[in-house]
Amino acid sequence: MSGTPSFAAVDWGTSTFRVWLLDAAGDVLAERRSDEGLRTAAERGFARVLETHLEALGADPALPAVVCGMAGSRQGWQEARYLDVPTRLDAIAGNAVRIDGIDRPVHILPGLAQRDRQTADVMRGEETQLLGAMTREDDGTGDVLYCMPGTHSKWVRLRDGTVTGFSTFMTGEVYALMVRESILAQTLGDAMDVDADAPAFAKAVLAAHDEPALLMRFFFALRGSSLLFGEEATVARARLSGYLIGAELAGSLPAERDGAAIRLLASGGLGALYKRALDTLGVTHTSVDADEAVRAGLARAAAAIHPAVTEGAHS
């Protein structure tokens, strides 16, 4: 490890744990990843999991850590209560919760809640990605609709640094359940991956965007195509993914866009699929890398929580 770490940045989700040592400028000095997400860590002890990884990275026992994600949920390490929208995004640092009963200064950032009976919704972790994306792109000026693909895809409206509302689609989880647990499992094959360049993907995006009410019918048609035409599993997966993403875009773009710029906040294969889907529909958009964004968000929060150790982080 070259350079001096200013703090540890931790993204602690339901099923994954990631930690980076960052210097005062927010650059990565070292990193570790594991599958010790919320459930595993709850058994082993959150402090022990964190300390084991920090020790392996050679971090000083006094190095501060800033954490985002499900570790701050009621079932997590220590609850960091949701901030209600509308809220300024940079308020998450000021509402971080310091972990009790340990020597190392560890802060957990709060998630956001939409406390409305009709559109009740929550996020934990995405708010920190958004803070980072906003910091890197335009520092929150303007009117942007963020698309954040995932197990639970988020669409977030950010106006001049304030989150005005958001909505979550179960797209990724339903895809995985269809592949693993449904009658379509055999049709879809053992793999989970989808080729964003498959013509069947783009065609399915258009079909479901045009007729989202047929989503449950499109699903079963995959079985019909397999039984009657011997369609291959890779094509079936491309279609399934395209139907789900096409319907998600039909539900999120018109209602929430309203003049906002579209920004895709994603990484890897899922990012490629959503980019292809947006292109297929002719939706102009920019992209931000989600991995970089979460580190930038944690760095910005750390700078606010520990101004002394991270001064210069935004120089």
Add this chain to the structure above:
Amino acid sequence: MSGTPSFAAVDWGTSTFRVWLLDAAGDVLAERRSDEGLRTAAERGFARVLETHLEALGADPALPAVVCGMAGSRQGWQEARYLDVPTRLDAIAGNAVRIDGIDRPVHILPGLAQRDRQTADVMRGEETQLLGAMTREDDGTGDVLYCMPGTHSKWVRLRDGTVTGFSTFMTGEVYALMVRESILAQTLGDAMDVDADAPAFAKAVLAAHDEPALLMRFFFALRGSSLLFGEEATVARARLSGYLIGAELAGSLPAERDGAAIRLLASGGLGALYKRALDTLGVTHTSVDADEAVRAGLARAAAAIHPAVTEGAHS
């Protein structure tokens, strides 16, 4: 058992087995049900399962049996190849397949296939219910759109005795996967039942019918309502069911109706939910009991296959 059985009627699905002894008029003399569906029967042997139940009912070894459902699939007892739509519904009896290698005369009825690349679809068992419903109601005259709720809900257009097309929605299976396997499992509770009279059900039907593109969002909102407002599992299940059925109706009614009369072919709790959903949307419809319909369909097929033993079945 009073009266003399003319034949055994068997509805053999993926997960259930049902057999009735019917007299020449199609009336039920005796019945048995078990969970020896396709998968279980494939292990134990189809002939053995059928003979065990018929013996328990005291049926003569020469009594003919007529079977519908997944037993006729490629993974079943013996394949009864699909009839392609459009097809006259009463053609299924003429295309029944006699089981080889056993003494008892057993015939399996074929399913229907829609051999179209865009809307590939299949059914096995529902065609026999339809034949029975048509026989009981109007003998196929007129233009009817049948709604057949289930794990895989079918919408079938029947014009003057000819099935012109159909579509399958994965509504019931997705409902079950959400309750049992998804992140919503805790929110939805251990039970599966839904109260058709719950105001939350009707409200969800309307919401999803109006905005079917939001189906995946409506799902996740159940989690938000549970976390933020402590909403109960019974309400969450009513909403989940309402969203799925509302979206199904949005996808099936306008495209397929086109002047056809709507007929709900269902039984029990699922029939009550769809009836309430149709009423909520102001859709005029009639109802036929699915259990009676499948027996009537098997009786009609038996009369065609074995005219001698069932003569008078339609007197």
